[in-house]
Amino acid sequence: MQYRELSTPVLTVDLDALERNLGRVADLCRRQGVGLRPHTKTHKSVEVSRLQLAQGAVGLTVAKVGEAEVMADAGFDDILVAFPIMGAEKLRRLATIARARRLLVSLDSESAAQQLSLAAAAQNVTIGVLVEFDAGGRRCGLDPGPDLVVLAKAIEKLPGLKFRGLMSYFGNVWGTPEQRRAEAEHVAELVTRALAAFRAEQMPVEIVSGGSTPSAEFAHLIPGLTEIRPGTYAYNDLNTYYQGACSFEDCAVRVVATVVSTAVPGRAIIDAGSKTLTSDLLGSGPKSGYGYIVEAPDVPIIKLNEEHGYLDITQTQHRFHVGDVVTVIPNHVCVTVNMHDEIVTLRQGEAVGCWKVAARGKVR
Amino acid sequence: MQYRELSTPVLTVDLDALERNLGRVADLCRRQGVGLRPHTKTHKSVEVSRLQLAQGAVGLTVAKVGEAEVMADAGFDDILVAFPIMGAEKLRRLATIARARRLLVSLDSESAAQQLSLAAAAQNVTIGVLVEFDAGGRRCGLDPGPDLVVLAKAIEKLPGLKFRGLMSYFGNVWGTPEQRRAEAEHVAELVTRALAAFRAEQMPVEIVSGGSTPSAEFAHLIPGLTEIRPGTYAYNDLNTYYQGACSFEDCAVRVVATVVSTAVPGRAIIDAGSKTLTSDLLGSGPKSGYGYIVEAPDVPIIKLNEEHGYLDITQTQHRFHVGDVVTVIPNHVCVTVNMHDEIVTLRQGEAVGCWKVAARGKVR
Numbered sequence: 001m002q003y004r005e006l007s008t009p010v011l012t013v014d015l016d017a018l019e020r021n022l023g024r025v026a027d028l029c030r031r032q033g034v035g036l037r038p039h040t041k042t043h044k045s046v047e048v049s050r051l052q053l054a055q056g057a058v059g060l061t062v063a064k065v066g067e068a069e070v071m072a073d074a075g076f077d078d079i080l081v082a083f084p085i086m087g088a089e090k091l092r093r094l095a096t097i098a099r100a101r102r103l104l105v106s107l108d109s110e111s112a113a114q115q116l117s118l119a120a121a122a123q124n125v126t127i128g129v130l131v132e133f134d135a136g137g138r139r140c141g142l143d144p145g146p147d148l149v150v151l152a153k154a155i156e157k158l159p160g161l162k163f164r165g166l167m168s169y170f171g172n173v174w175g176t177p178e179q180r181r182a183e184a185e186h187v188a189e190l191v192t193r194a195l196a197a198f199r200a201e202q203m204p205v206e207i208v209s210g211g212s213t214p215s216a217e218f219a220h221l222i223p224g225l226t227e228i229r230p231g232t233y234a235y236n237d238l239n240t241y242y243q244g245a246c247s248f249e250d251c252a253v254r255v256v257a258t259v260v261s262t263a264v265p266g267r268a269i270i271d272a273g274s275k276t277l278t279s280d281l282l283g284s285g286p287k288s289g290y291g292y293i294v295e296a297p298d299v300p301i302i303k304l305n306e307e308h309g310y311l312d313i314t315q316t317q318h319r320f321h322v323g324d325v326v327t328v329i330p331n332h333v334c335v336t337v338n339m340h341d342e343i344v345t346l347r348q349g350e351a352v353g354c355w356k357v358a359a360r361g362k363v364r
Numbered sequence: 365m366q367y368r369e370l371s372t373p374v375l376t377v378d379l380d381a382l383e384r385n386l387g388r389v390a391d392l393c394r395r396q397g398v399g400l401r402p403h404t405k406t407h408k409s410v411e412v413s414r415l416q417l418a419q420g421a422v423g424l425t426v427a428k429v430g431e432a433e434v435m436a437d438a439g440f441d442d443i444l445v446a447f448p449i450m451g452a453e454k455l456r457r458l459a460t461i462a463r464a465r466r467l468l469v470s471l472d473s474e475s476a477a478q479q480l481s482l483a484a485a486a487q488n489v490t491i492g493v494l495v496e497f498d499a500g501g502r503r504c505g506l507d508p509g510p511d512l513v514v515l516a517k518a519i520e521k522l523p524g525l526k527f528r529g530l531m532s533y534f535g536n537v538w539g540t541p542e543q544r545r546a547e548a549e550h551v552a553e554l555v556t557r558a559l560a561a562f563r564a565e566q567m568p569v570e571i572v573s574g575g576s577t578p579s580a581e582f583a584h585l586i587p588g589l590t591e592i593r594p595g596t597y598a599y600n601d602l603n604t605y606y607q608g609a610c611s612f613e614d615c616a617v618r619v620v621a622t623v624v625s626t627a628v629p630g631r632a633i634i635d636a637g638s639k640t641l642t643s644d645l646l647g648s649g650p651k652s653g654y655g656y657i658v659e660a661p662d663v664p665i666i667k668l669n670e671e672h673g674y675l676d677i678t679q680t681q682h683r684f685h686v687g688d689v690v691t692v693i694p695n696h697v698c699v700t701v702n703m704h705d706e707i708v709t710l711r712q713g714e715a716v717g718c719w720k721v722a723a724r725g726k727v728r
Contacts, residue, residue: 007453007728041670063671083671084624086635086687089371108627111686132627139672140625140633171669260448261504263472263496269504271450275702276727279643305535306405306698307427307447308503322475323450334670338639339702341725361705361725363640364371 001351003344004325008258009272011340013355015347017252018048018234025216025233026055032220037061037080037209039231042334044359045343046074048234059104061229065090065097066362072097074358080104080130080209082167082229084112084140090364091119095160098125104207106167108132108142113155120160129155130167130209133194135187137171144168144194149201165207165226166194173215175284177244184218195224214245237333238292242285251329253337254294257309259324268299268320270309272328276339279304280332291328296320301328365715367708368689372622373636375704377719379711381616382412382598389580389597390419396584401425401444401573403595406698408723409707410438412598423466425593429454430726436461438722444468444494444573446531446593448476448504454728455483459524462489468571470531472496472506477519484524493519494531494573497558499551501535508532508558513565529571529590530558537579539648541608548582559588578609601697602656606649615693617701618658621673623688632663632684634673636692640703643668644696655692660684665692 003012029036035058040049049060049071059078062068068079084107085094097103098120105127107113113129120127131151134141142148148166155163168191173183191208198205211219211228213236219228232239235253236246257272277291289300290309296318303310309328313320330336337343338360345353367376393400399422404413413424413435423442426432432443448471449458461467462484469491471477477493484491495515498505506512512530519527532555537547555572562569575583575592577600583592596603599617600610621636641655653664654673660682667674673692677684694700701707702724709717 007451009727083635084686086622086624087371108625109686112624115687132625134628138628138631139669139674140627142627258450260450260476261472261496263504263506264498264502267502271447274642274644274699278638279645279699280638281643305503306702310503322448322473323479335638335643338670339725340727361703363373363704 003256003346003349003351006256006344006351008256008325009276010256011337011343012254012256012346013235013343014252015345015352017250021233021236021250021252022051022055025230028216029219029228030056034219034225035227037227037229038234039082039229040067040071040359042231043234043337044357045355046070046358047355049074049076052234058227062359064362064364065093066364067359068097069093070359070362072101078102080106082106084108086112086115088119091115095119095123095125095127098127099123102128104128104130104164106130106132108140108151110151110154113151113158113161117158117161126160126162128164129161130165130207131155131163132167133190135168135170135172135190135210136183137169139169139171141168144190146197148194149197149203152203165205165209167209170210170212170215173212173218175243180214180243181218184215184221188222191222191224213240214243217245232334235333235337238282238329238331239284242282253330253333253343255291255328255330255336257326257328259320259322259326262320262322266312266314268311268313270311270326271307272309273307274304275306277304277309277328277330278332278335278339280335282331291330294327294329296326367620367710367713367715370620370708370715372620372689373640374620375701375707376618376620376710377599377707378616379709379716381614383415385598385600385614385616386415386419389594392580393583393592394420398583398589399591401591401593402598403446403593404431404435404723406595407598407701408721409719410434410722411719413438413440416598422591426723428726428728429457430728431723432461432467433457434723434726436465442466444470446470448472450476450479452483455479459483459487459489459491462491463487466492468492468494468528470494470496472504472515474515474518477515477522477525481522481524490524490526492528493525494529494571495519495527496531497554499532499534499536499554499574500547501533503533503535505532508554510561512558513561513567516567529569529573531573534574534576534579537576537582539607544578544607545582548579548585552586555586555588577604578607581609596698599697599701602646602693602695603648606646617694617697617707619655619692619694619700621690621692623684623686623690626684626686630676630678632675632677634675634690635671636673637671638668639670641668641673641692641694642696642699642703644699646695655694658691658693660690
């Protein structure tokens, strides 16, 4: 069945584009001499994780214990939970995973480390810890300096934990290639400062984990970086495109939708709203609305209700009719995928399969 | 277990508040002499639907065939699919539901009616049709006048369909009570004009379905309205609160989250981001961010990443520590609920059960 005949709205992925994306970033990492630990948050899929590991990924990244469980249950090993896990119930589940899998957890407080230690010790497992530093995004993470060493030393004293290294998210490396390069150079200074603090104490740092999709090509600028954790690169989206970090053809995931109403003058309404695309606006590029319509690039999606997408058709020659099928490239693919239980796989427009978005909705 | 001990992030509903909300709007409808056909999009829950029907609801509203299937499978009857359903696969499933349940579908084009007719006739069922008109929201719907009669007459000629009446969404009734009243009066004029067109042709209109939560209290201003379809009123949210259409205590649904990092000065980070709360901003009230923190109302959630909520703590006396539990009232509860597979039910802060968000993710 051709994608235009699918029941809509439906999330689709072009396998040729996906494979190109996976191959390109795997090559990029090899050339730069850094490991690739893809963040599975983008696809939440066992199948895509398997392809990433087959391309040489050193392990996987997740944000939630529930996501780690999905990936561990699928047989994958060496999983980084790149989020400070708090609370006895989640920590118990985390330690259970560590009984059969190599596990890393990032955190930035002694309090989080103590809780993790209690859970690990209770199940007699060892969990690797990466101490998070702030690379400029002002989200999580300690100042990249002696504070990191203090926490690392505290971790070394806690039962069930092993300090393995440092971790940061390079979300601030964003914008044009020039802006991203400049910010990556700033990150490089911070990483250098962080590593110097450990050298001063003769404390080895085995892993330095960083990255994101827009910063992936600048990994070589950051001395000491051992691995990066891009997520979006597998599928790509308008945010990546408008930063010049992928081409249009690299946007592998598209939402196929149907025009359901043209009754109101100047409007066409599609069956994809905020419960299909999400309300995420572009963080890069033109403030053009809620997605890009491949068949009519001059038609913005100006508004979303939960199940309705509002197309402004006043400035286009394209004619919309009830029943027309349109293809939408999402602004931010990671959140769009998270709205869907499954994704239809395509080869040259033909539906060839369907993957479960297995880790979708694993909020804990 | 008290809600503060739950594993986070977690969606919770206070049953006392829910029951008050359901009772108040059921009473309001009785006093105004209009039927109540709650939109289940807000809760997507069999249990809440059952409570609404027990309070005298005339039927249920859904937006998707998959949602109708969930409600029909739960044994509920008289379901309005308030969305123009297009495409053979969905129409086939819709007709299958109509074999055992009374079904209404809204649409605004002859093309949609013809497709629906084919599907109904193929399974030898009759599906009721409401013709949608535009009450000022410029989304779906024909101009409220003779165009409606033309489509109604076309529907009467199509096998498997029965014209039952008119339908509109009063999304434009929004804002302060005064703004909402004025807009409801405008809607009243449009409804009057629509009904006059049918009277001129001696064509009876059995059902006139309108509404939304912010317009519910003004239903009596709209002559001929037979039923309203509020959804949000069951749970309420900040959008409803800031319009003066509910009190704070009526916001029955809250996301319980944990502070996971305070490492960056001026920031506290919670484990609820856009995959837990959604990126929906307030459409009413102050542009205050991504939700309201009950424990620290002066602390805005200024930014969300997928799993991180950024709290700006520079203007508060409240002290945040890693491990602190906070309670967030969402901006727009309908989309927040849709992120979660389940909702924990509370009585006076004590967890007493857990409901499945059974129709979540039914995008088709």
